């Protein structure tokens with residue numbers, strides 16, 4: 308049984324009279340621990356797919372089984388519980404709460420899950436240390452660099468030790484070097500066993516993934532796997548920058 | 549999300565937008581402060597009047613000339629229109645009643661007092677020896693009017709403290725001859741300062757025997773007769789006795805009114821309580837306005853923090869958790885507003901007391917509780933809609949908004 312199984316997924320947006328098929332008959336199966344890059348032109352439905360996988364959105368038709376359970380029929384609060392326990396999100400624009408410090412931002416998922424304050428403290432400071440943010444713990448997002456912000460966001464996304472990490476253009480707002488750091492960070496998490504699904508426009512980043520989905524007009528046009536090790540992929544960029 | 553965390557989160561959220569929070573709290577506190585201050589003023593006025601009447605002394609009956617048809621008290625009770633005069637012989641007759649302890653006839657008028665070239669206008673009260681006890685006044689030096697027949701026009705006077713200070717300064721006033729109108733009278737006593745009651749300040753009065761005053765003003769009638777009964781229980785039977793006696797003395801005609809202090813007091817109490825309630829109601833409208841403001845502010849907060857709400861949802865927050873967080877924030881804002889309004893209102897009442905020391909401007913506790921309670925309830929009530937809106941936001945849409 309695959310971790311993620313999509314079957315005949317359709318997502319249609321109606322804008323006035325016109326209908327936009329953001330996802331058309333998407334069928335997909337992703338194993339636990341996979342590293343998947345979702346690529347494709349703007350408007351091809353990448354974000355829509357990711358939102359669906361993250362239970363932020365519901366398909367108009369089709370079935371989504373997450374870890375064997377059909378999650379499309381769950382109530383909003385049941386879906387929230389699944390998100391809390393199993394899914395981590397990383398966004399292009401970081402989505403840190405501006406008035407909260409790095410520690411408080413990272414602690415948010417634990418707080419929402421009702422973890423006690425004392426346990427939170429220990430877990431959050433460990434996480435910040437792991438991500439090299441110990442010295443920035445009590446800074447607010449505006450006092451952090453873009454790379455640091457995204458690292459705080461990743462720390463927050465993984466603090467609940469989710470099985471599935473979803474990242475929508477996580478390096479889109481970062482310069483190349485910082486983007487690579489963040490990518491490496493995400494890959495480390497994947498190496499530790501977390502399923503990683505990244506939406507990206509950056510071909511070199513996409514090339515590092517062991518599996519690539521190419522989307523176009525709501526269809527998955529290509530589903531490419533490569534057996535090579537990640538280090539090899541990094542050494543041999545298949546696309547010019 | 550635990551309640552403590554919800555509270556902490558909401559507090560941080562409220563403090564995260566200091567200007568918005570401050571304005572909100574200010575609006576709410578003005579509403580609460582208005583209720584507290586206006587009721588303090590209203591209730592202060594009520595208490596002032598009650599105290600004024602209480603200063604008259606207990607067990608008091610007042611006989612007014614003229615009939616008051618309803619038997620209650622209306623403004624007419626205080627305007628003496630005299631169909632048949634009340635006289636000193638009426639007063640003397642009343643003194644013989646079993647339940648009557650003291651009787652003070654009152655004849656009142658204005659005149660000029662002069663001593664050693666100093667001259668001023670004064671209010672002259674013609675009365676009897678019992679007056680000082682009925683009113684609970686004190687005599688600072690000398691003696692009060694001597695107990696004597698109501699018909700005797702002795703040439704003596706007791707003066708108020710202000711009059712004494714103005715006419716005599718540092719000199720001794722007792723035994724001096726003053727001129728009051730066209731009469732020469734001997735000062736036999738000075739009243740203790742600051743005895744007050746029913747709008748008459750004893751400091752500015754000249755008290756003379758009732759017959760002296762009547763002669764001076766060339767009249768036989770009395771302004772009113774004050775009667776002190778033997779004990780509180782005797783008040784109602786004494787009222788009947790007084791009525792029966794006076795009626796018999798004027799061929800069965802009821803052209804006078806006997807009122808008890810309670811009746812007067814009760815009426816004023818009712819009028820001023822209603823007034824206080826009225827101003828409280830008007831001030832409470834500002835609380836409703838503040839409630840609507842809470843709603844607006846919270847709606848703005850929801851719009852402002854749409855991205856954050858989307859994020860919280862992505863992080864696994866249930867709709868309930870988000871609803872509670874926003875509701876708690878609204879409650880906190882109203883609580884802060886109510887508390888600062890409470891403090892502000894009390895400070896205002898304190899200033900009123902400072903400026904008008906005579907007015908016991910303390911806000912009644914019902915008003916304070918009602919104001920704070922209304923603030924909290926409206927804040928919460930008007931917080932429900934924005935909180936629900938936040939909880940029902942679509943996470944994808946919310947996350948797209950920056």
Ligand SMILES: Nc1ncnc2c1ncn2[C@@H]1O[C@H](COP(=O)(O)OP(=O)(O)OP(=O)(O)O)[C@@H](O)[C@H]1O
Pocket residue numbers: 320321322327328329347348349350351352353354355356
């Ligand atoms: N809420 C919405 N209402 C209407 N149309 C929408 C909505 N969300 C997405 N769409 C449409 O669905 C299509 C797919 O959108 P999606 O955001 O998934 O694209 P994308 O591949 O992520 O693009 P980009 O690379 O620009 O982020 C687009 O045509 C978009 O206009």
Ligand SMILES: [Mg+2]
Pocket residue numbers: 353354355475
């Ligand atoms: Mg997108």
